[in-house]
Structures are given as C-alpha cells and as structure tokens.
Amino acid sequence: MSNVISKEVTCPRCNHTSSAHLFISINATNDPQFKRDLLSGQLLSYKCPDCGYEGRYMYPLLYNDMKHRFMVYLIPQIDRFQLEDRALEDDYRNLKGIQKRITADFNSMKEKIFVFESGLDDMAVELTKYAISEMVAKKYELGRVTEGYLTMYNREANTIGFTFFIGEDSEPFVQSARLEIYRKSMKIVNAICGNDKKLSGFIKIDREWAENTLFRYKRVKSGR
Template sequence: MSLFVSMHVDCPECDHTNTMDAVGSVNADRRPDLREDILEDRFQIIKCANCDTEFRLQPEFNYLDVENGLWILAMPADGVADYIENEDKTTALFGTSYGADAPDAAQTVGDNLTCRLTFGWLAAREKLVLRIAGLDDIIVEMMKMDLLRRMPGAHFDIGVELRVTSVSDENLELAWVRADSEEALEFMAVSKEAYFSVENARDQWGGIEAQLTDGPFVDIQKLFLGGGRNQDAAE
C-alpha cells in the first residue's frame, strides 16, 4: 500500500508552519494516480496557507511499480555525498522486502523488479520515464558520458545534473538541472541514435558499466565522487 504521515513543514518564504501528508511509500500499481503525479512533476507539492508559495519536500520514500518492473528508494538530493552508505541501505531494504531475505511470495515479485537508488525528485522521475519508454537506464548513463566527452558547454557545477525529462519516438529530451531546487538551466534534444550507438558498442564500455552497476545507484554522478566502492573497500 501507499503510506503517508502527517507532518509540519515550514514555508521557505515566510516560515509559516503548514501541515501536509508526507509520503513514506508509494505502490503505483494500487495508486496509478501517484505514478502520474510523479511523472507530471506535481507530487508532494504544497502551497503555503499564508503566502501561497508552492514548495515540496525532498523525497524520502520507496516506490514500487510491479507493472513497470521497478523499485526505487528515493532520497533527498544532498544524500548523494554518502551514496555508498545509502546504496548499502537500499540493498538491505530491498533484500528484506523483495530479495533473498523476503518471504517466498515477495521474492517472486522481486525477481521481476529492478532495484534503484536515486537522489532528488528529478532523478527518481527520470528512472520512471526511462522504464516506461523501454530504455535501459544503464545505457542512458553511458550515453550521457559520451555526450559529456563531446559537449563544449557542459555544466559541471556542484549540484547540477543532466536528466532525461521525456522520450519521444525520435529523441530523448534532456535538461541540465539543479538537483535541490529543480531549476532547469538548459534544455537539449538528443537523437535516439546516440542511445543505440552506445547500446551497440556496449562491450567497449565494460569498465564504466562495472562502476555504474556496482550498486543500486546507477548514475554518472558516482563516477565523479571519489574512488567509489572499490576504493572504499580497499581502505
């Protein structure tokens, strides 16, 4: 089921204390309206009762979507700095919910789920957009790396990320965004040929793919955050 808890949140504009139902978990199969709210970027947005400013809490919930074969632990954007610790938390939670430590019936469900960890709303939404479009998020992240190598105007500021916002028959629409505020800095359209080019040369990406998939946080950000899991284990 989908779980919500009532909590008090202060408006970032006027400091008025508002009450809202904050999400703890989403079952998109039972509540497809919540899936749609995430896709439409309107989930968990609250309007201040005092000044009408709209804002939303950073995500901290798990998302189950059996129809689309996806399970996500969505965390606040600033949690990315501790992604290895959060990967371990994600793996453990998925394991007890749908993995090896879960009841047999839940394991049967889990066999058809992809487990992912995300940071910030736009990252969680991106995973859902890609899954519904039938695209492999691992290939997409490697495609982003390929784009960055050839893109003279890439944004490399701290907290700025490259996210897929939509997928059409011909293109992937991407945006440079600020993870915490969700502000879009620049948009671009990339032909699906860029995706298929990486997919067809997947064997040449073995080292990068291994780093991307050494935990449930499948995102090029992890490639820029120090030595990663292997170095952490060596130390």
C-alpha cells in the same frame, strides 16, 4: 499499496506550522493517480496557508512499479553508492528480479521512471548521457555539462534525446542522437558491469558512476 502519513511541517519563510499529508511510498501499479500526481510535481508541492510561500517537499520517498519491476528510492542529497535497508528489504522479500535505484533529487527520480518504463538499461543511458554531455560541452566551449536528463526515446525513429541545462542561467538545451551510441554503451555495460548488476539493495547509477565505469573500461581495454 501506497503509504501516506500526517506530519507537522514548518514554512521556511514565516515559520508557520501546519499539518500535511506526506506520501512515503507510492505503488504506481495499484495507484496510477498518485503516480501522475508525483510526475506532475503536484504530490510534492507545498504552499503555506499563512504567507502563501510555495515550494516542494523533499523527504525520503519510495516509488514501486510492480508492472515494470523496478523501485526508485528518493533520498534527498544522498551521497552513498549503495543502500541496504533491511526493514525495506524484509517488506519486499517476496519480490525477485526487481531493479532498485536510489536518487538524490526529484528530477533524477523522474528520469529513472522514464528510463525503466521505456524498457531501457539505466546504466547504458548514463554512459550515453555522459558521452553526449561531453559533445555539448565541447560545442558550447564549456568546461563540462553535469546536469541533464533523458527526455526522449523513439525506437522506431532510432533516436534518443537528452535535455541539458547549461550556462549560468541553466538554460535548457536538447541534444538528440542515434541509438547506435546507446547500443555501444550497452556493450560496455555487458562487458564490465556484471558485478554492479548483482549488488544487493539500492544503488545509485549517475554521472559519477558513469565516469568511474568509463575509467574501468579504458583500463581493461589497455590491459592494465
């Protein structure tokens, strides 16, 4: 079941302190309404009852989807690749074959949920996103495009799409591609990512991981 606690929070604008209900875990299978509230942003929204300041709560939050057999652990600004939480592992010791990921921000958490619900491999998605982001950067003569998320997947139409945020104003730009690029990424994952898939605990599969994986793949292909 989902887990909620009461905690005193302080407004960053006026320093007013108030009590808030914070979800530290969400069971998406048993509590679909909480899932909808999370994805809409409502669950983490904050409004100061004194000055009216609006923002978003950012704290560790575990998302558990028993139906699709994955967990996403949001830990704001975490910079570790792997996290083994013994207490958490003990709580879910009876669960086998669960994909476990950590993300450092809310949008990345939402993306992982979309990826796994769509039946996609998030490692192949990250490699695909990286390749398409390089195309977008070249098209707009940018050094690189680092922020982007999977926002569309249509198996019947053979299409996958990402929304990237480009320029100083972070303007959204949607770029779609045929699923062939995802399938090629999946071949890379199958070829060299076996050890990553066997890691215990929660792991972070993001752009940095994609860059390192492509580097390893090129070294393997070149025979180094």
